[in-house]
Amino acid sequence: xxxxxxxxxxxxxxxxxxxxxxxxxxxxxxxxxxxxxxxxxxxxxxxxxxxxxxxxxxxxxxxxxxxxxxxxxxxxxxxxxxxxxxxxxxxxxxxxxxxxxxxxxxxxxxxxxxxxxxxxxxxxxxxxxxxxxxxxxxxxxxxxxxxxxxxxxxxxxxxxxxxxxxxxxxxxxx
Amino acid sequence: xxxxxxxxxxxxxxxxxxxxxxxxxxxxxxxxxxxxxxxxxxxxxxxxxxxxxxxxxxxxxxxxxxxxxxxxxxxxxxxxxxxxxxxxxxxxxxxxxxxxxxxxxxxxxxxxxxxxxxxxxxxxxxxxxxxxxxxxxxxxxxxxxxxxxxxxxxxxxxxxxxxxxxxxxxxxxxxxxxxxxxxxxxxxxxxxxxxxxxxxxxxxxxxxxxxxxxxxxxxxxxxxxxxxxxxxxxxxxxxxxxxxxxxxxxxxxxxxxxxxxxxxxxxxxxxxxx
Numbered sequence: 001x002x003x004x005x006x007x008x009x010x011x012x013x014x015x016x017x018x019x020x021x022x023x024x025x026x027x028x029x030x031x032x033x034x035x036x037x038x039x040x041x042x043x044x045x046x047x048x049x050x051x052x053x054x055x056x057x058x059x060x061x062x063x064x065x066x067x068x069x070x071x072x073x074x075x076x077x078x079x080x081x082x083x084x085x086x087x088x089x090x091x092x093x094x095x096x097x098x099x100x101x102x103x104x105x106x107x108x109x110x111x112x113x114x115x116x117x118x119x120x121x122x123x124x125x126x127x128x129x130x131x132x133x134x135x136x137x138x139x140x141x142x143x144x145x146x147x148x149x150x151x152x153x154x155x156x157x158x159x160x161x162x163x164x165x166x167x168x169x170x171x172x173x174x
Numbered sequence: 175x176x177x178x179x180x181x182x183x184x185x186x187x188x189x190x191x192x193x194x195x196x197x198x199x200x201x202x203x204x205x206x207x208x209x210x211x212x213x214x215x216x217x218x219x220x221x222x223x224x225x226x227x228x229x230x231x232x233x234x235x236x237x238x239x240x241x242x243x244x245x246x247x248x249x250x251x252x253x254x255x256x257x258x259x260x261x262x263x264x265x266x267x268x269x270x271x272x273x274x275x276x277x278x279x280x281x282x283x284x285x286x287x288x289x290x291x292x293x294x295x296x297x298x299x300x301x302x303x304x305x306x307x308x309x310x311x312x313x314x315x316x317x318x319x320x321x322x323x324x325x326x327x328x329x330x331x332x333x334x335x336x337x338x339x340x341x342x343x344x345x346x347x348x349x350x351x352x353x354x355x356x357x358x359x360x361x362x363x364x365x366x367x368x369x370x371x372x373x374x375x376x377x378x379x380x381x382x383x384x385x386x387x388x389x390x391x392x393x394x395x396x397x398x399x400x401x402x403x404x405x406x407x408x409x410x411x412x413x414x415x416x417x418x419x420x421x422x423x424x425x426x427x428x429x430x431x432x433x434x435x436x437x438x439x440x441x442x443x444x445x446x447x448x
Binding site: 026027031050055061065066071079080133134135139142 | 188189192193196197199200201202203204205206207208226227230288290291292293294295297299361362363364425
């Protein structure tokens with residue numbers, strides 16, 4: 001398998017900066033704060049070594065935590081997502097299986113597949129994040145409200161980014 | 175079980191072990207950050223993340239110079255008006271209970287390095303610490319109004335529990351008649367808080383000013399908290415249900431004042447005995 005280190009590094013840095021400098025400061029309707037950096041983990045090749053996936057997730061989460069004063073909440077949630085992704089991928093595998101080195105994307109898999117894949121992953125990530133943030137069961141409605149609102153917001157932004165950067169088939173295969 | 179089989183076991187489930195290790199590490203960091211203000215803070219880590227954030231705020235602070243100037247001019251205008259009024263011998267329009275306040279309270283300016291307002295519990299980091307005689311328990315205001323309370327300081331930085339925190343409760347009063355109440359943040363909106371325990375009947379109306387009561391050791395009386403935005407009285411209830419629009423814009427907070435209360439220890443010692 002060939003990993004395009006340059007493309008990965010660019011995505012990594014760009015998503016961290018976008019999250020820390022812009023998205024963390026958004027609060028829509030008092031509920032929704034988008035987090036789209038999980039897109040980095042979501043668009044790793046399907047046969048990425050799992051240990052590498054976990055380490056990258058940890059590194060990225062910790063970097064965002066450092067800039068957002070959140071201890072290790074982003075790291076925990078992203079590692080959880082990275083651990084769950086192969087399971088989601090197996091559940092959603094097409095009949096003929098994935099191509100080796102295939103990158104899950106809106107362009108390759110289509111809107112329906114990508115929507116289920118992304119919202120499921122985002123839900124795991126966001127729910128874990130808000131549970132850790134509140135750390136109390138007496139605010140369940142707050143946790144669920146923020147999770148659902150933020151998943152919707154993050155997903156729409158993620159679609160937008162997919163459309164802008166990955167819709168060109170040549171780029172998608174880079 | 176031989177050593178070889180243990181090693182084989184670990185190699186076989188290495189992904190799961192790595193997952194456990196990384197998650198435990200994350201949880202440890204979270205724990206350390208959440209108990210930050212209760213324990214004696216690790217000066218090194220606190221200073222380090224403070225410095226990183228200071229660099230970031232140095233870069234972005236140029237973008238807001240205009241807004242900062244405007245707010246300083248507004249503050250100057252307010253103080254000038256006050257000085258004129260004092261010169262005319264007119265009573266001050268707020269609830270400064272005691273002229274001795276000016277001797278008891280000392281204001282120290284500081285720059286905000288980061289201000290959170292989208293989290294469940296929000297904190298603010300400023301660029302002054304224990305070397306500048308900042309200590310936990312100091313009240314924090316701005317030229318807009320009350321900001322929060324200092325909860326920890328490293329040598330060069332301090333962390334403030336902002337009004338937007340579920341553990342904070344400020345003793346407040348209605349500026350109009352001095353009636354006491356209590357201000358808490360119930361989450362959701364960074365500009366709205368709830369005023370509790372304002373007893374019926376009261377002349378409270380939408381638009382009324384809410385200020386600090388001055389009974390705690392954190393703030394002198396009369397510091398601006400906000401204005402009444404919405405109020406209702408359920409039939410048969412003893413208290414009003416009031417929503418306050420906070421006067422401090424936590425998303426545009428660049429400079430704050432820390433309040434050093436010379437009599438804080440004395441009052442706290444006395445009240446502990448109560």
